[in-house]
Amino acid sequence: MRLEPASEEAAAEAVRRLAAERTPVRIEGGGTRQAVGRPIQTAATLSTRALAGITLYEPAEMVIAARTGTPLAELERVLAEKGQMLPFEPMDHRPLLDSTGEPTVGGMVAGNHSGPRRIKAGACRDALIGLRFVNGRGELLRAGGRVMKNVTGLDLVKLLCGSWGTLALLTEATFKVLPKPEAELTLLFEGLAEPEAVALLCAAMGTPFEPSGAAHLPVGIGAARARTLLRLEGFADSIRYRADRLAAHLREHGPAQRTEGAESAALWRSVRDVLPLVEPGERAVWRLSLPPKRGAEAVAAIRTARACEVLYDWSGGLVWLATAEDEDAGRAAIRAVCERLGGHATLVRGSIDLRARIEPFHPTAERVRRLETGIEDAFDPFGLFNPGLLRAGR
Amino acid sequence: MSGIALPAPDPRILARKAAIVAELRRLVADPAAVIDDPVELAPYETDAFTAYRRLPLAVVLPSTTAEVSAVLAFCAREGVPVVPRGAGTSLSGGAIPQEDAVVVGVARMNRVLAIDPADRTARVEAGITNLAITEAVAEHGFFYAPDPSSQLACTLAGNIAMNSGGAHCLKYGVTTNNLLGVTLVLVDGSVVELGGAALDSPGYDLLGLVCGSEGQLGIVTEAVVRILPEPEGARPVLLAFPSSEAAGACVADIIGAGIVPVAIEFMDNPAIRICEAFAKAGYPTEAAAMLIVEVEGSDAEIDAELARIVAIARRHGVTTIKESRSATETAQIWKGRKSAFGATGRIADYICMDGTIPTSRLPEVLRRMDEIVRDYGLRVANVFHAGDGNLHPLILYDVNDPDQAARAEACGADILKLCVEVGGCLTGEHGVGIEKRDLMRHQFTEAELLQQMAVRRVFDPAARLNPAKVFPLDLGIAA
Numbered sequence: 001m002r003l004e005p006a007s008e009e010a011a012a013e014a015v016r017r018l019a020a021e022r023t024p025v026r027i028e029g030g031g032t033r034q035a036v037g038r039p040i041q042t043a044a045t046l047s048t049r050a051l052a053g054i055t056l057y058e059p060a061e062m063v064i065a066a067r068t069g070t071p072l073a074e075l076e077r078v079l080a081e082k083g084q085m086l087p088f089e090p091m092d093h094r095p096l097l098d099s100t101g102e103p104t105v106g107g108m109v110a111g112n113h114s115g116p117r118r119i120k121a122g123a124c125r126d127a128l129i130g131l132r133f134v135n136g137r138g139e140l141l142r143a144g145g146r147v148m149k150n151v152t153g154l155d156l157v158k159l160l161c162g163s164w165g166t167l168a169l170l171t172e173a174t175f176k177v178l179p180k181p182e183a184e185l186t187l188l189f190e191g192l193a194e195p196e197a198v199a200l201l202c203a204a205m206g207t208p209f210e211p212s213g214a215a216h217l218p219v220g221i222g223a224a225r226a227r228t229l230l231r232l233e234g235f236a237d238s239i240r241y242r243a244d245r246l247a248a249h250l251r252e253h254g255p256a257q258r259t260e261g262a263e264s265a266a267l268w269r270s271v272r273d274v275l276p277l278v279e280p281g282e283r284a285v286w287r288l289s290l291p292p293k294r295g296a297e298a299v300a301a302i303r304t305a306r307a308c309e310v311l312y313d314w315s316g317g318l319v320w321l322a323t324a325e326d327e328d329a330g331r332a333a334i335r336a337v338c339e340r341l342g343g344h345a346t347l348v349r350g351s352i353d354l355r356a357r358i359e360p361f362h363p364t365a366e367r368v369r370r371l372e373t374g375i376e377d378a379f380d381p382f383g384l385f386n387p388g389l390l391r392a393g394r
Numbered sequence: 395m396s397g398i399a400l401p402a403p404d405p406r407i408l409a410r411k412a413a414i415v416a417e418l419r420r421l422v423a424d425p426a427a428v429i430d431d432p433v434e435l436a437p438y439e440t441d442a443f444t445a446y447r448r449l450p451l452a453v454v455l456p457s458t459t460a461e462v463s464a465v466l467a468f469c470a471r472e473g474v475p476v477v478p479r480g481a482g483t484s485l486s487g488g489a490i491p492q493e494d495a496v497v498v499g500v501a502r503m504n505r506v507l508a509i510d511p512a513d514r515t516a517r518v519e520a521g522i523t524n525l526a527i528t529e530a531v532a533e534h535g536f537f538y539a540p541d542p543s544s545q546l547a548c549t550l551a552g553n554i555a556m557n558s559g560g561a562h563c564l565k566y567g568v569t570t571n572n573l574l575g576v577t578l579v580l581v582d583g584s585v586v587e588l589g590g591a592a593l594d595s596p597g598y599d600l601l602g603l604v605c606g607s608e609g610q611l612g613i614v615t616e617a618v619v620r621i622l623p624e625p626e627g628a629r630p631v632l633l634a635f636p637s638s639e640a641a642g643a644c645v646a647d648i649i650g651a652g653i654v655p656v657a658i659e660f661m662d663n664p665a666i667r668i669c670e671a672f673a674k675a676g677y678p679t680e681a682a683a684m685l686i687v688e689v690e691g692s693d694a695e696i697d698a699e700l701a702r703i704v705a706i707a708r709r710h711g712v713t714t715i716k717e718s719r720s721a722t723e724t725a726q727i728w729k730g731r732k733s734a735f736g737a738t739g740r741i742a743d744y745i746c747m748d749g750t751i752p753t754s755r756l757p758e759v760l761r762r763m764d765e766i767v768r769d770y771g772l773r774v775a776n777v778f779h780a781g782d783g784n785l786h787p788l789i790l791y792d793v794n795d796p797d798q799a800a801r802a803e804a805c806g807a808d809i810l811k812l813c814v815e816v817g818g819c820l821t822g823e824h825g826v827g828i829e830k831r832d833l834m835r836h837q838f839t840e841a842e843l844l845q846q847m848a849v850r851r852v853f854d855p856a857a858r859l860n861p862a863k864v865f866p867l868d869l870g871i872a873a
């Protein structure tokens with residue numbers, strides 16, 4: 001059964017019917033991230049495709065709202081017309097997952113997908129100020145609103161962002177946005193070993209020069225020599241000044257080359273979408289979230305157990321790791337290292353067999369999981385939405 | 395004032411006071427950490443929402459997470475309500491106790507545990523004051539960004555409970571955007587760690603849920619916060635306008651031009667006069683409205699950005715432009731604004747409202763607010779964060795005049811309803827507490843409130859943590 005409600009009311013009505021029949025449902029946006037998480041099979045699929053359109057845009061207030069089925073490209077185009085953008089630079093998973101379709105606003109919110117600029121401007125969850133959603137009883141509800149500051153009641157917006165469609169069907173999302181920077185410039189250091197590169201990135205993030213990207217591509221990842229990247233964005237005069245100061249501050253790490261404009265933008269798109277790790281396509285790809293200064297240390301420890309290729313973003317706090325898809329694709333070793341260093345690991349790309357065999361999402365502590373189960377019951381008492389996507393038994 | 399209903403204490407708990415206090419003393423290392431003498435309890439009878447006050451059963455000031463855990467486990471077993479408390483600076487009554495409740499204050503837990511410049515984090519005990527975090531990390535060239543006006547006194551625990559903001563959150567965000575992890579003691583005494591030094595954590599965003607939950611999901615005893623490198627420099631410009639509309643339009647154009655200052659503060663004429671009389675900040679007392687716009691960066695960056703801002707202000711008929719030329723002048727300009735509440739308190743009693751509105755509705759809201767206040771025969775002074783639409787109308791009244799007090803309360807409610815009507819919300823940074831509890835139905839439907847309460851119930855099934863707040867009482871606890 002495939003449902004494609006064209007209005008929020010129709011969506012709520014559809015969920016009420018599913019609830020009455022206790023029919024679990026897969027929620028689908030543009031379908032570009034269907035291969036993330038545990039494989040699930042449901043009798044019904046609900047597509048947000050027809051729940052589309054910008055519902056509010058006030059450039060002078062830096063606020064935009066859209067139905068969740070709206071293609072992300074459309075939202076970004078409308079913002080660009082007024083010289084604005086989503087602050088968090090959402091990742092496009094299509095290259096990595098070899099998927100087709102159009103990423104939607106809802107899919108982006110459901111996964112809290114955030115790119116390189118997150119290190120400066122925060123994640124999707126930080127820019128998301130309001131949601132409309134249908135809970136598992138088929139009630140159409142609101143959380144947050146359209147104003148920048150709002151502490152009225154429990155912040156269900158945060159809870160729903162990044163819940164991968166397991167708590168509610170999201171129907172509309174409201175974001176605070178930022179002016180698009182006038183210019184960008186990337187400082188590029190070559191030939192650094194991974195620990196030194198991460199140290200450089202962390203030192204740069206501790207300066208007042210506000211890098212909006214801090215990444216490292218080790219030897220052989222997209223180029224023969226290792227590249228350490230720092231991005232500056234803003235008014236042209238300002239970024240040139242900051243680039244000079246930053247390069248001087250970091251001169252012990254060697255001279256910095258400068259890349260501007262489209263060339264710089266292409267570099268960061270490649271980091272954002274993990275392009276250097278896409279091929280060979282049969283490898284498993286993990287996403288490690290760590291205290292930034294631990295990035296290189298974590299990778300070194302994992303390499304003692306298995307071969308892998310990596311790419312560092314977020315000053316070392318985000319490590320993309322590609323490795324052979326044998327046995328558990330390194331799950332035990334990777335998760336043990338991450339937990340020891342205060343992080344966690346998500347399997348973002350893996351075969352359907354692997355994703356059924358291991359938990360793609362990092363398990364939470366027992367007492368926390370009890371809270372999570374309770375929250376699932378509070379939103380979705382009949383277990384309708386994406387059952388089993390995050391973990392077995394739900 | 396007596397407009398807000400508070401539940402009657404449970405006589406069975408009151409009757410067991412001596413036994414409860416004795417057990418609490420057994421659970422903490424320092425016997426002086428338990429207060430039960432009525433005279434010593436007096437400072438805990440209210441917070442900065444002083445119109446309502448009640449003595450708690452007892453106060454406990456634990457020194458460790460383990461003590462908080464033991465106290466909560468005991469209270470859960472005994473069915474005793476618990477009211478968490480930081481420094482008691484809540485403007486919404488978030489820390490006001492009830493007679494049958496044990497107040498658990500975290501103010502003794504105020505140590506800095508670790509500062510990590512490489513990860514740009516600080517791990518602290520949650521009873522530390524907001525400003526003390528910045529003081530502790532300053533030697534590394536860092537600061538903690540959220541800066542509520544009460545930052546000298548208020549605790550991080552309270553900031554987390556209320557998701558506090560401040561003047562500089564236009565650029566840096568509010569508490570939730572600067573919080574990476576917490577140690578949370580649940581109502582049954584169990585301890586969970588949410589988040590940490592990594593940028594995100596597995597599972598649902600429980601950290602985001604806990605921040606701003608007004609002490610109803612658990613007691614935060616430790617936290618990891620984001621610290622940021624201090625800017626090279628920061629400088630405000632003071633801009634005066636012949637009308638509030640002109641000032642409001644100037645704000646919209648600054649943002650429309652792609653400039654995001656760290657702060658844009660608005661004051662109307664009554665607020666300008668009150669603050670000038672107190673702080674001698676050199677404010678233009680004849681101006682209808684005034685903006686303080688602050689930008690950061692190098693001297694050249696600041697000059698360039700202020701030039702852009704001043705050019706925009708000129709298009710809106712700015713009458714006074716005062717750029718700070720020194721650190722002293724900068725402090726002077728901010729002193730007036732930051733002392734707005736205190737300065738107002740010298741001339742009258744006031745209730746401080748905290749509604750947020752879409753900034754495009756500002757001229758309309760200011761006009762209608764003025765009408766509302768006049769209809770009640772009262773006066774208002776407006777200071778607020780203009781960049782994000784967070785209003786702080788101060789309704790002036792005489793606390794000793796019950797009629798005026800009742801009018802002030804009703805007037806405040808009408809203003810908040812206006813904020814919701816134009817697309818805003820009841821509270822931008824102070825929290826709901828008891829103050830706005832009964833107005834929640836104006837912002838949320840019953841189904842929406844029940845959804846929030848169902849989530850709260852997961853953490854606290856009997857609603858014993860900070861009871862009778864945030865959610866209208868007639869919705870019950872189990873709902």
